[in-house]
Amino acid sequence: MKRLLTILFATMLFLAACNSAKETNETTDGAASDDVVKIKVASLIPPMTDMLEAVKPALKEDGVDMEIVILGDNVQPNQALKDKEVDANFFQHPPYMEQFNEAHNANLVVVQPVYHAMLGAYSNKYNHVDELPEGAEVAVPNDSSNLARALLLLEKGGLITLKEDVGLTATQKDIVDNPKNLKITEVDLLMLARTIDDVDLVTMLPAYAEPLGLTPKNDSLIDEGESDFPIVVVAREDNANDEAIQKLAKHMAGPEIAKFIEENFSDTYMTASE
Known part of the structure; x- marks a missing residue:
């Protein structure tokens, strides 16, 4: 009888240890998941x-x-x-x-x-900015920061002149010289790529030019350089x-x-x- 009690006690200890180990593992796994x-x-x-x-x-x-x-x-x-x-x-x-x-x-x-x-300026109609005709249409972004950036790019290409030091506040009202009388059309940034066949020039970031197979270094008529x-x-x-x-x-x-x-x-x- 004494031996039987000893066996039962040992079995209970073993089961308790197993349950404890299981609970520990579950706790550890839960903590890892929570981490x-x-x-x-x-x-x-x-x-x-x-x-x-x-x-x-x-x-x-x-x-x-x-x-x-x-x-x-x-x-x-x-x-x-x-x-x-x-x-x-x-x-x-x-x-x-x-x-x-x-x-x-x-x-x-x-x-x-x-x-x-x-940022680059792209055209499916012309190979150089000098080829742009009088009254050519140019599509640019319509949000203020990217609009200013596009206008500065057009100025870099010699197409327009902006007020001095206007920088990132530039709007079309700041254009002081537009020798080709460009028509500058403001378009939602995500829609610019769709205009490339309808306008003479479009300014686009690489994310929008890339799906068209265009890169600023290889295909743009004007590129921004270091940004x-x-x-x-x-x-x-x-x-x-x-x-x-x-x-x-x-x-x-x-x-x-x-x-x-x-x-x-x-x-x-x-x-x-x-």
Whole structure:
């Protein structure tokens, strides 16, 4: 009888130990699951979406599960970020972000510059700006920061002259000389590529020229050269220093993106660290 009690006691101890180990493993597994932070990052089109995809695996290994939210126009990503529907976005340069902040009383901030995109002026009808006829139609972006950038590009090409030192506040009202009497038509940024067959000249960023098989270095009649408009990761003031956002920034400035640009867009983009 004494021996039977001993066996029963030993069995109970063994089962208790098994249950304890199981509970420990479940707790550990749950903690590991809880350690993965989920974030949403809004974007628009390639190559921005492709770059986000390129860093997803490394970011996941770093404890951040990123969902890429693809939106339909160039206002939605900032509005979604302001409304806390997403945690960050990646599609714009700082002047565009600042324009949104001013217009919408927002507090978006730059977290990480990633790459430079060169603005170019393209034509399916002419090979040089000197060939543009009197009254030629030129399509440019209709948002203020990119409009000013396009007007500065046209000035660089000798097509117009702007008021001195007008810079990124330039509008068509600041044109003081237009020798060819160009008709400058303002178009939504996402629609510019569709105008290339209908106008004489169109100013586009590489993300919109690339699907047409065009690059600024090889195909533009005027190119911007080195740009002061890096495409940046943007967050809000209240979450910009969160660990997950900082990890995203680290990877977007890391070797994954440098390799992606070198292998796919060496004649179109350069990393912001270059």
